[in-house]
Each structure stands twice: as structure tokens, then as C-alpha cells.
Amino acid sequence: MVFAYHDVGVRCLRVLLAHGVQVPLVYTHADAPGETIWFDSVAALAEAYGISTVMAENPNAPEEIARVQAARPDFLFSFYYRLMLGAQLLAAPVRGAYNMHGSLLPHYRGRVPVNWAVLRGETRTGATLHEMALKPDAGAIIEQQSVPILPDDTAGEVFRKVTVAAEMALDRCLPALLAGRAERREQDLAQGSYFGRRTARDGAIDWRIGCRGVHNLVRAVAPPYPGAYTEVDGMALRILRTLPPGATADPPLLSAGAPRLRWHDGSVWALCHDGALKLLEFELDGQACNAELFHRRFGEKALELKPVME
16 A cells, blocks of 8 residues: 655655555545646556555545555555554554655654755755654664765755655665565664754745855755745845855955845855855846846845845
């Protein structure tokens, strides 16, 4: 029995099918109205393979529990399914319930682990297949695969790496899991971390955190996520991509006072208290902008950036 959504759901379901695992039913989600759908469809993959799908608002409802129990599954897999599965569902499979999580557990348990890892400046993350427990992402680890986070990687780029890592981890351990020979490693949750959900409002830039912090925020929420935003001289500014601090020599623009935005030598720079951050992609008042357009409009005038969005 498979509960799945998003790219990880698609790729991991493909792994099961490639190994000849019989999947009679897939639980997935209807795409949410208003959400930007930038990822592949589990429902479409299931339809292509003739697998029945269920889009239940509450998978823990009595009728859904009865449906799963009646199927008497050997295994239950959750691949980026967005809802928590209760005790009765987890107890239904004869040989266990397993989840694929987008981090190297026990680190970054909880929601949107890739975004949190990028925001906090991590240099590695990955995917973990683990036993499911009532406590989120707390069960014994079956397999892990790590991937690097480069200094200029956005969360979307890292997520694509994590999707491949999830596929590799599942493909590697599945034969042993099916044969009953998979090794288990209990998590030491005290050595890990847990993070909650994020919203579009978390993209507000607080310029007091400095160049490195702003750069990490920009790439943690860059498209396909809502993006980092602030105000400059009363105009809305959305920053989509920046160059990592230290990637190029800072221009001799630094001065004390409020954070500022200005053009210099063919580029647009955000001046922070601890350095200058080069903007590669940004929008001004809802319109795509670049260094040439910015210079044409403002010359070398320094525009004041609002320190904290209200």
C-alpha cells in the first residue's frame, strides 16, 4: 500500500514497480487550488500503470482504515504524503510501515526539511527511509543517501538532488527489505533537530542578519517557492537569486547606516552592515528587473532598504 505525492512520491513509486512490487492501491492528494504545481503527478503515474487511486481528505477515517486493513498489505510506504498516518494504519501492514524523509535523520525532522537546511547554511543533506512511528520521523533508519548543498544552490535545486537520493536509497535497500534482511538503526533524537512548517511570510528579509543570512534566505525560498521580499524606497522588492558572499570581491561601497541598494560597475548590490550582496535576479514593483534597467532608472543613487518587513 502506497501513500505518495510530489516528485519523491513519483520516483519512489517507480522504484517499487521496477522491482516487481505489486501495488494495488495508491493514496495521493488532489492538487490544491491556487498552489503552483511544479512537480510530477503520482495520480498520473498510477493511472498509466492501471493502479487505483484514492484522494481521501482524511486517510485515518474509519472507512479508509477498513479499506487498508481489508487489503492485508505486506508493506505500507509513505513517500512525501502530506498527512499524518495514525496508529491503526501503521499497524495494518504485516511487515511494517516505512516513510521516505528529505533529510539525513535525525537531523531536520518535521516539515520542509530541504528549505530549512538551505536556510541554515548546511553543506549536506539527503534522504532517509525509516520505520514509521506515531512520533514524526522518529522510527529506526533503514537506509540513507547524502547529497551536497553548494553555496549557491537554491532549495528547488537541492530538492531535485534529494529526489534522486530518495530513489537511490530505496532502490539500494529494497531487495533486503523485501527479503526480511534489512538492517535497522535506532535514531538518537537528542542528537537531531525538529522544524515546523514555513509560509510565504517567512520570506520577509530582516537586513540585520547580514549578507550570509540574507543569501541563505533568498535561496531557501527562491522559485518555485514564494521568494524573499522587502521594500526599497517604498517599492516592493522581490529577490530571487544572489551570489554567495565572498564569491567575488566586494565593491568599495560599504558605509555605516541603513541597508541600501545601489548599482555599481554593472551590477546591483545590497549593502549590509557586514558586506555587499550581489543581486543576480530580482523584481521591482512586480516587474522583472536587471542591472541595466536599474541603472537606467536610478543611476548610482543608493536606495534605502527597509530593515524589517512589518
